[in-house]
Amino acid sequence: MSPAPCLRSLFSLVRVRWLGVAVAAGIAAVAALLAAWPPVARAGLSAMTLAIGLGICAGNAQPALATGRAAEGVDFARGALLRAGVVLYGFRISFQDIGAVGWPGLLISVAVVAMVFGAAVFLGTRWLGLDRETSMLIGAGSAICGAAAVMATQPVIRSEERKVSIAVATVVVFGTLAMVAYPLAYPHLGLSEHAFGLFAGSTVHEVAQVVAVGEAVGGAAARAAVVEKMLRVMLLAPFLVLLSARAASAGPGRNGPLWRRVRVPWFAFAFIGASALHSLRVVPPPLVAALVWLGTLVLATAMAAMGLRTSLGSLRMAGLQPLKLAGLLFLLLTVGGYGVNRVVLWWLA
Template sequence: MLLTHKTSIPTLYRMSSIVASLPDFPRVRRYAPGLLLSALLAALAALLSQWQPLSQLGLSALTLAIALGMLAGNSIFPALPAQTVAGVDLARSTLLRAGIVLYGLRISLQDIAAVGWPGLLIGMLMLALTFVIAVHVGTRWLGLDRQTAILIGAGSAICGAAAVMATQPLVRGEEHKVSIAVATVVVFGTLAMLLYPLAYPYLGLSQHAFGLYAGSTIHEVAQVVAVGQSIGPEAANAAVVEKMLRVMLLAPFLLGLSLQSAAANRATASFRTCCAQVHIPWFALLFIAVSAVHSLKLLPTALVAVLVQLDTLLLATAMAAMGLRTRIASLRQAGLQPLKLGLVLFVFLAVGGYCINRAIAALV
């Protein structure tokens, strides 16, 4: 099923020719080829994510989509007609924001109530500390640029690839920096999946406590599910709820990041100018609104299920588009420093997260 150089280029050329023959639909001619290419890669990623060997590794459709996108982007994509670029760029911008908005259907205010204030406090502490460490260590010790450090920090602190994509529009991170951040999520999230179940017998935690620990420290939702289910149903439920709580913190994180970016210029700008520089991410506000609507049970369950599937496709399409615009040469230039930062954050999440979970549990 994988696209090959011999079969894919003629097919996509024919597809582009068909679209180009529609003179009454200029927008279709402009965007359809790139959107179709990104969507095809996303659909393939969604299918592969259901394949047992990959699902057991916790590789989500989003992670596989950017991998397939990078594969195509460094092989067949440069040889395709230039008109595919507009649709790919639309997918990695507009479709990305739409996907983040619909991501709110995966969580609700009831999720917070299920873990109580200890779970909320753990989630907030882990997000704040992980992100601060990422920016400080990344920029001051490892010499990374601020964009890369922020993207890696967001992916590690919140919800993996989805958080990286949501943060990218605010920091205007280049495609290769997004790919680097997602790579750290894949590498160290996979490592967590292997080590956490092995460590469980020696941690002195109940299933529920271990679920909170896993949900508050592992990168991707799929990885959290895999680890929780390997221990037991009680651990799985607590892990998923805690992880969804971290996802809900994405919106206030984005708002805070936008305000901090504007505040950084206060020393050289008037108050009015500073306020004008505050970029309110509308998709983060809509994310909160969608979560509130979902919490009120206003939408039929069947419709929510369909929209969640649509959301996965939208996000995977955006990831595939980012992969298509990523060049391997750019990743090589980044070197080992991003992986070093990912390792530092992984150690903090595993060790520091365990200490924070035990400390808060002792206060309850």
């Protein structure tokens, strides 16, 4: 195929999608600026969290921003750009970071993620009457890494945008509560700074919230908390693969071998590849910093696009049940997570 038709196809795609992407990117840029503002930064609100909130406000005030000529670009932002943002998120993590917390940190993270996500699905569907998708999204956000985990889980389970918005909202509420409660509780927990950092990193929702909690206690706590949190983020890739395999085995049309039916989330493996590149130190540090910044902006753009597609009416229809589930998971994270940390550290002491 000659270059001319390829270029024409590329220009056609850009012409059709540029408006919607530009609207979502503009909202994301505003969110990034707000997230860097000291009062907002101290509150632990990330650009991704702010972007979905601003997107919801803009989309409900001016529905035309996500329809008509902008519709295809908005859909592109919440689809392809979401996956690209998850891949770039991998440059935040290195395998050396994982080695810094050792086997205790790995065991704690695996136990907390399995415990919280399993409880989310059970309590949400069996006790609170929530649908499975909402329960999974809230569970992923609580168990792994807040809004980023919710976003990454959405394309694997194919949930609606309003359910993503609901899950992100619950993460913000209880992650903010953790930022206040954890430093106040520290003197009464009987943990060293390092052990408290592992506890915070393995149980607080968002990366920004973990940083705020760790720095409120001390340098050793902050370092351990961030590394443990990054290890928890690394579990996102195997989590998505297992989730896809579970969906394939339980879904309709179970003919043929399981490996042929699994919808492999390629971006999860690309996420690991980005982490591996970062670990090998083959990418210059300035470029890594630029890729991390770009990844934040891309994920915020995808968040803004999802917000543009979410109506406040659909959020009101969800009621208090999602908030109740997130509250129960917050209690499980704090009390159960504390128990997991104490048992693992005692066992491997």
